[in-house]
Amino acid sequence: MTDVGDLVAVADTAAAAGRALLRRPSLHDVALHAGVSHQTVSRVINDRPNVSPDTRARVQAAIDALGYRRNAAARILATNRSQTLGLMVQGEPRLGPASTMLGVAAAARDAGRYVSLAVVAEPSEQATTETLEYFRDQAVEGIVVIAPVADIVEVARAAASPSVPVVVVAAGERPRPGFFVASVDQQLGAALATRHLLELGHADVVHVTGPLDWHDAVERVHGWRAERAAWGLPERDPLVADWTSAAGYRIGRRLLAHAASGDPVDALPTAIFAANDQLALGLLRAFDEAGVEVPGRVSIVGYDDIEGADYFTPPLTTVRQPFEELGKTCIELLLAGMSAKAAGEVPERSAKVAPTLVVRATTAPPPRAQPPARRSRGSRR
Amino acid sequence: MTDVGDLVAVADTAAAAGRALLRRPSLHDVALHAGVSHQTVSRVINDRPNVSPDTRARVQAAIDALGYRRNAAARILATNRSQTLGLMVQGEPRLGPASTMLGVAAAARDAGRYVSLAVVAEPSEQATTETLEYFRDQAVEGIVVIAPVADIVEVARAAASPSVPVVVVAAGERPRPGFFVASVDQQLGAALATRHLLELGHADVVHVTGPLDWHDAVERVHGWRAERAAWGLPERDPLVADWTSAAGYRIGRRLLAHAASGDPVDALPTAIFAANDQLALGLLRAFDEAGVEVPGRVSIVGYDDIEGADYFTPPLTTVRQPFEELGKTCIELLLAGMSAKAAGEVPERSAKVAPTLVVRATTAPPPRAQPPARRSRGSRR
DNA sequence: CACCACCATGTTAACGCTCACATGGTCGGA
DNA sequence: TCCGACCATGTGAGCGTTAACATGGTGGTG
Numbered sequence: 001m002t003d004v005g006d007l008v009a010v011a012d013t014a015a016a017a018g019r020a021l022l023r024r025p026s027l028h029d030v031a032l033h034a035g036v037s038h039q040t041v042s043r044v045i046n047d048r049p050n051v052s053p054d055t056r057a058r059v060q061a062a063i064d065a066l067g068y069r070r071n072a073a074a075r076i077l078a079t080n081r082s083q084t085l086g087l088m089v090q091g092e093p094r095l096g097p098a099s100t101m102l103g104v105a106a107a108a109r110d111a112g113r114y115v116s117l118a119v120v121a122e123p124s125e126q127a128t129t130e131t132l133e134y135f136r137d138q139a140v141e142g143i144v145v146i147a148p149v150a151d152i153v154e155v156a157r158a159a160a161s162p163s164v165p166v167v168v169v170a171a172g173e174r175p176r177p178g179f180f181v182a183s184v185d186q187q188l189g190a191a192l193a194t195r196h197l198l199e200l201g202h203a204d205v206v207h208v209t210g211p212l213d214w215h216d217a218v219e220r221v222h223g224w225r226a227e228r229a230a231w232g233l234p235e236r237d238p239l240v241a242d243w244t245s246a247a248g249y250r251i252g253r254r255l256l257a258h259a260a261s262g263d264p265v266d267a268l269p270t271a272i273f274a275a276n277d278q279l280a281l282g283l284l285r286a287f288d289e290a291g292v293e294v295p296g297r298v299s300i301v302g303y304d305d306i307e308g309a310d311y312f313t314p315p316l317t318t319v320r321q322p323f324e325e326l327g328k329t330c331i332e333l334l335l336a337g338m339s340a341k342a343a344g345e346v347p348e349r350s351a352k353v354a355p356t357l358v359v360r361a362t363t364a365p366p367p368r369a370q371p372p373a374r375r376s377r378g379s380r381r
Numbered sequence: 382m383t384d385v386g387d388l389v390a391v392a393d394t395a396a397a398a399g400r401a402l403l404r405r406p407s408l409h410d411v412a413l414h415a416g417v418s419h420q421t422v423s424r425v426i427n428d429r430p431n432v433s434p435d436t437r438a439r440v441q442a443a444i445d446a447l448g449y450r451r452n453a454a455a456r457i458l459a460t461n462r463s464q465t466l467g468l469m470v471q472g473e474p475r476l477g478p479a480s481t482m483l484g485v486a487a488a489a490r491d492a493g494r495y496v497s498l499a500v501v502a503e504p505s506e507q508a509t510t511e512t513l514e515y516f517r518d519q520a521v522e523g524i525v526v527i528a529p530v531a532d533i534v535e536v537a538r539a540a541a542s543p544s545v546p547v548v549v550v551a552a553g554e555r556p557r558p559g560f561f562v563a564s565v566d567q568q569l570g571a572a573l574a575t576r577h578l579l580e581l582g583h584a585d586v587v588h589v590t591g592p593l594d595w596h597d598a599v600e601r602v603h604g605w606r607a608e609r610a611a612w613g614l615p616e617r618d619p620l621v622a623d624w625t626s627a628a629g630y631r632i633g634r635r636l637l638a639h640a641a642s643g644d645p646v647d648a649l650p651t652a653i654f655a656a657n658d659q660l661a662l663g664l665l666r667a668f669d670e671a672g673v674e675v676p677g678r679v680s681i682v683g684y685d686d687i688e689g690a691d692y693f694t695p696p697l698t699t700v701r702q703p704f705e706e707l708g709k710t711c712i713e714l715l716l717a718g719m720s721a722k723a724a725g726e727v728p729e730r731s732a733k734v735a736p737t738l739v740v741r742a743t744t745a746p747p748p749r750a751q752p753p754a755r756r757s758r759g760s761r762r
Numbered sequence: 763c764a765c766c767a768c769c770a771t772g773t774t775a776a777c778g779c780t781c782a783c784a785t786g787g788t789c790g791g792a
Numbered sequence: 793t794c795c796g797a798c799c800a801t802g803t804g805a806g807c808g809t810t811a812a813c814a815t816g817g818t819g820g821t822g
Contacts, residue, residue, distance in 0.1 A: 039771075051770070070518070070809075078809040093480040093482075093483055101474075106472065116497060119490070137450055137451070245688070249692055313665075420803080431798095436800080452779070459778075
């Protein structure tokens with residue numbers, strides 16, 4: 001063919017806009033316009049050496065004049081590299097995952113990659129597999145899985161093809177070759193919360209946990225356990241709940257009821273670490289209704305620092321997670337994995353970002369202890 | 382070339398997995414394997430007529446045997462249709478936008494489209510333009526813009542190429558040809574909240590609004606205004622805040638201070654409609670501190686129904702928005718726009734989804750009104 | 763002065779798919 | 793019996809790019 005000659009003749013005389021309606025300019029059009037070969041144009045747009053400054057300028061001018069942009073599909077086809085990363089999230093719009101998503105997307109774009117988003121509604125094996133196929137069809141070069149629930153990780157891990165690195169955002173997973181793990185250090189966060197309470201002089205800290213099929217929940221339990229052990233406290237079980245305020249409230253009521261029953265073993269604890277802010281809110285409400293003072297009688301630490309936590313009654317001491325940083329970390333791991341793969345290595349790595357404690361007004365020394373001259377007696381209450 | 386012959390010979394004997402390491406099978410490989418032409422294979426995978434059942438089955442078998450999957454890039458290059466939708470969000474992970482994102486992604490996938498995600502950090506013209514170019518490079522066929530702030534919409538509208546339909550998620554925008562608008566009906570939501578308070582017998586309803594460069598905030602003001610007008614109440618201005626609890630708290634304090642100053646014009650209102658739940662939380666806190674009873678002395682309605690709103694003290698009456706449905710609506714509009722464009726039309730449309738009122742415990746009849754023959758004293762505390 | 767390296771540039775062939783058209787066989791009606 | 797319609801299938805070109813290799817000119821070195 002073709003009428004490319006005509007096209008370019010038009011382009012030379014008419015405005016670029018006029019042509020755009022006809023067809024987007026190709027490398028070839030630019031080449032004709034600049035009086036060079038398409039390969040030279042390719043060299044210019046890819047910033048390759050061995051092009052004279054003069055030619056480079058002329059080509060650049062032609063590019064600008066025609067409003068040329070490289071065709072991504074053609075490039076992908078020719079290079080067999082899609083420049084695309086898959087981002088898979090489970091369909092639960094909690095704030096953390098959402099923020100992580102945005103962090104991932106932003107970091108990916110900074111790295112010059114496209115991001116393909118896929119939502120998997122239920123954490124079933126089938127849904128996960130379908131999603132991975134969806135990504136495979138796009139020839140994504142890496143996948144980020146934001147998977148708060150354990151099952152989904154298992155499937156992702158199993159289905160991950162060896163050639164495509166996967167970063168999973170999930171605390172507590174072990175990295176494997178080609179399978180990276182990024183997470184907020186939930187153990188640290190939980191330890192921070194627990195330590196804060198212990199340092200205030202509390203004899204013990206109770207933990208109200210989220211559902212135990214969530215990684216984050218399990219890790220927070222670990223962190224709490226470890227910190228208590230470090231202070232020489234005996235083993236004890238957490239109170240298992242879910243993430244809702246209703247559950248927090250229910251547990252608060254139960255605690256109050258047991259304490260009222262008079263059994264000293266079941267006395268109302270002086271310090272509670274809740275696995276998220278909603279739980280803390282439910283506890284707060286239960287205690288408020290019962291006239292139990294926070295933090296006078298019992299101290300509470302939450303987790304997440306949700307919007308508004310600073311205006312709970314009282315403002316909540318909690319743990320804040322650096323989600324954007326987490327997103328960035330995901331991409332870093334992925335890119336590292338990709339280039340390592342290209343170099344023939346198959347590394348395994350994990351990375352954690354550190355949460356921070358935000359002290360507000362739900363924590364104070366226990367009723368009868370005096371933290372300045374710290375000296376906790378064996379007895380409690 | 383090629384060693385395709387060898388490849389397929391291998392495929393015939395070895396497992397598909399063995400070959401995959403060498404090269405992903407192409408149409409051609411499948412054709413060879415099935416003993417037909419590549420075009421016939423193409424017909425099968427595209428479900429086109431004029432293929433005998435027998436052949437179809439044989440081809441299908443070959444596809445399965447080789448684990449063939451169509452190469453998206455090649456298809457895009459050949460058809461000049463990317464099957465990709467751009468999803469642009471502003472980098473603020475509030476819950477609404479996040480849920481909408483997931484809704485969009487899910488609906489797009491159901492419609493067989495890929496979703497390319499881009500985050501624009503600041504709502505500047507430059508950032509927006511860059512994002513649109515990023516999409517243009519991928520030849521997206523439609524764009525969803527989740528743009529809570531006015532400016533970004535303007536830019537998107539201006540930059541939108543006529544050939545790519547744009548759906549903007551923004552209340553109050555006017556659709557234009559090729560520029561669709563999807564939104565939660567914020568005016569309705571605000572009216573619902575206002576009406577609820579008025580129906581309880583309150584003489585007036587004050588509105589604490591979000592920042593007025595947000596569409597949603599402005600629309601809620603409109604809805605509140607309209608409902609008050611419908612009840613024959615005189616015009617009045619809203620109290621402008623932002624979305625934070627701190628602002629709600631500050632406004633609550635100001636209201637209390639004015640009321641304490643004794644000027645009857647500035648008496649403490651009996652009913653407040655807050656533009657979101659965080660604001661409502663701040664108000665709740667201010668009133669609680671001052672010993673002003675909610676809902677005894679003043680009723681409050683929030684907006685969003687954030688997690689935990691049911692365990693505020695007291696549980697918050699609020700307005701819930703159907704974000705997932707909104708996401709679906711976006712895709713419907715976009716697909717309709719795309720096919721209309723293909724048919725040569727250039728429609729303009731908008732669609733709204735309806736929020737619902739969730740009545741809980743922060744609303745009650747006003748102190749002296751008697752809908753259910755209640756009779757409370759004017760004094761407080 | 764011959765030779766080779768090196769630089770700027772061009773030429774050609776994929777990449778894997780779809781589209782438009784070509785081919786050959788089958789069947790029914792004139 | 794012959795012809796055209798229609799069906800099943802095949803052929804070839806082209807989408808816009810990159811990769812590999814080819815070419816011709818220039819300059820430094822022995």
